[in-house]
Amino acid sequence: MTPMKWFFSFLKKYRGLMIVGILLTTAVSVLSVVNPYISGQIVDQVISGGKYDRLMPFIGCLIGITIVMGVLRFLFQVAFETASQGVLYDMRDKVYRKLLEEDFAFYNKKRTGDLMSRQTGDMDAIRHFVAYVVYMVYQSVLMFVFALLMIFTVNTKLALAMLVVLPFTAFATCRQTKEVRPAFKRNRDCFSSLNAFVQENVSGNRVVKAFAKEDFEIEKFNKENDKFRAAQIDASKIWMKYVPIFEVLSYALTIILILYGGYMVIQGEITLGQLVTVNGYLWMLNNPLRQAGWLVNDISNFTTSVEKIYATYSEEPHVKTPVSGVVKKHLKGEIEFKNVSYRADDEDIVMDVNFKVKPGQTVGIIGSTGAGKSTIMNLLCRFYDTTSGEVLVDGVNVRDMDLYNLRDNIGMAMQDVFLFSDTIEGNIAYGRPNCSFEEVKQAAIMADANHFIQALSDGYDTIVGERGVGLSGGQKQRISLARALLKDPSILILDDTTSAVDMETESYIQSQLKKLDNKCTIFVIAYRISSIRDADLILVMDNGRIIEQGTHEELVAAGGYYATAFHNQYGEIPQEILNGKGEK
Numbered sequence: 001m002t003p004m005k006w007f008f009s010f011l012k013k014y015r016g017l018m019i020v021g022i023l024l025t026t027a028v029s030v031l032s033v034v035n036p037y038i039s040g041q042i043v044d045q046v047i048s049g050g051k052y053d054r055l056m057p058f059i060g061c062l063i064g065i066t067i068v069m070g071v072l073r074f075l076f077q078v079a080f081e082t083a084s085q086g087v088l089y090d091m092r093d094k095v096y097r098k099l100l101e102e103d104f105a106f107y108n109k110k111r112t113g114d115l116m117s118r119q120t121g122d123m124d125a126i127r128h129f130v131a132y133v134v135y136m137v138y139q140s141v142l143m144f145v146f147a148l149l150m151i152f153t154v155n156t157k158l159a160l161a162m163l164v165v166l167p168f169t170a171f172a173t174c175r176q177t178k179e180v181r182p183a184f185k186r187n188r189d190c191f192s193s194l195n196a197f198v199q200e201n202v203s204g205n206r207v208v209k210a211f212a213k214e215d216f217e218i219e220k221f222n223k224e225n226d227k228f229r230a231a232q233i234d235a236s237k238i239w240m241k242y243v244p245i246f247e248v249l250s251y252a253l254t255i256i257l258i259l260y261g262g263y264m265v266i267q268g269e270i271t272l273g274q275l276v277t278v279n280g281y282l283w284m285l286n287n288p289l290r291q292a293g294w295l296v297n298d299i300s301n302f303t304t305s306v307e308k309i310y311a312t313y314s315e316e317p318h319v320k321t322p323v324s325g326v327v328k329k330h331l332k333g334e335i336e337f338k339n340v341s342y343r344a345d346d347e348d349i350v351m352d353v354n355f356k357v358k359p360g361q362t363v364g365i366i367g368s369t370g371a372g373k374s375t376i377m378n379l380l381c382r383f384y385d386t387t388s389g390e391v392l393v394d395g396v397n398v399r400d401m402d403l404y405n406l407r408d409n410i411g412m413a414m415q416d417v418f419l420f421s422d423t424i425e426g427n428i429a430y431g432r433p434n435c436s437f438e439e440v441k442q443a444a445i446m447a448d449a450n451h452f453i454q455a456l457s458d459g460y461d462t463i464v465g466e467r468g469v470g471l472s473g474g475q476k477q478r479i480s481l482a483r484a485l486l487k488d489p490s491i492l493i494l495d496d497t498t499s500a501v502d503m504e505t506e507s508y509i510q511s512q513l514k515k516l517d518n519k520c521t522i523f524v525i526a527y528r529i530s531s532i533r534d535a536d537l538i539l540v541m542d543n544g545r546i547i548e549q550g551t552h553e554e555l556v557a558a559g560g561y562y563a564t565a566f567h568n569q570y571g572e573i574p575q576e577i578l579n580g581k582g583e584k
């Protein structure tokens, strides 16, 4: 599908409104030819011919037609505006749904600000096109043609003389279209880039402040700002060059009328009234010429925006739900990785991973930073697809499972905690918005979050700022854990979820998680041995590979990477802390 075909597919739904708008615009354009004709008749019949009794009916007609045109104009503007809002609503909705369908790989590459520009500035260019440019172009062409036809009925020679201007106008329009398109593309690219820069800086303002890099960022911003200004000036230079050309062409028509038309009146070839009539049609010729430059700009802006939105929209996610994927409402949580490898950007991220987990078991994953621990979980959730090998859940390859069903069965507290600007209750209940407050509270108690939430002035109704601003790292982690627990999932993934909480809190959380034993399969990624030592299976990762696996005792006895880490971390720690303190 081409971008334009895609755009027209949205317009289809509103074709009724568009047709009504087009018909009303046609009516207004037809009526526009009447008033100049009446003005000519007033001159010929009333002023020159002395038939004063006709003056009032003529004036009545002038006023009546003006009122009818005003009403019709209002109606067609309403029709086009309504259609444009409809198109915009549907397009925004469709693009947004597609954005939600996109996979991690898509978001890894795209800048948030760019995606925002698609949904704002680019969408508005499309709205403007449907609401205004469509009828302006149509009306301009109709008026120009009707006016020319009417001038032909008055006098062929005069009409032909005025037609001389037409080839020049067509030539200038073509040239401007050709020049303005790349300029508008550049303009929109720079706007997107500026948008992305500002978005990134606003999100990262704490880092900027912490490093006192305001001047550096202002300098970078100025560069983006300069680029955008330069692109705008380049684009405006083009229309600044052409608008005077269209103005001159429209004045040329006036000059032709005054000189040639005046000469014809003197020669008696046309009456003074006919000259007045043709003069009345002159603005119908002039106006479209004056508008041509602006309309070409608007059309270029529109086509660039459609192309940009469509380019984003048409990017197909690599990870898709199969057409008739396996649906199992409640998964048991049996997991097997069979010779799993994953490559990205020509790099081996995970290699030849094999392990098996029975339902209800707890798996600890430990290893050096960048070893591939989170990637393994990403493959389990099918955020990425394996390059080779199979990830099986309850004996079914995750590629054959309905994607939403799979993820619905997984509760995940991610390493990079993201909280929405909502109440704490809303954040915890994100996965189960219809659950009771008691259930939310219970999940918070399990995550050791209840007491600090209740200490906040608005308790569970406290609005957490964007990304959870106003909460400590450990508090955010605990809310994220409560959110995952409330889902009551078959598979629970805790990716570095207790790294920012003290050991006592961690130990309490562990004792709470023990209540889930045999109820759900749990994966715990951690650096602290204390977080995973009781796991049924511990995977030790390094450089994308599982280098050791077994229970705590087995791995300590093996005297490898795990045993070294264990002795490094807890050599001098008293035994009761290693064993955990249990419930608070």
Ligand SMILES: Nc1ncnc2c1ncn2[C@@H]1O[C@H](COP(=O)(O)OP(=O)(O)OP(=O)(O)O)[C@@H](O)[C@H]1O
Pocket: 105, 108, 344, 345, 349, 367, 368, 369, 370, 371, 372, 373, 374, 375, 376, 384, 415
């Ligand atoms: N989709 C991807 N594209 C490119 N590189 C990736 C992708 N996924 C992971 N990586 C890279 O693979 C490596 C392993 O990442 P991963 O997040 O799995 O490590 P990790 O063991 O969880 O590390 P940490 O403990 O520091 O969180 C990193 O170097 C990461 O940049």
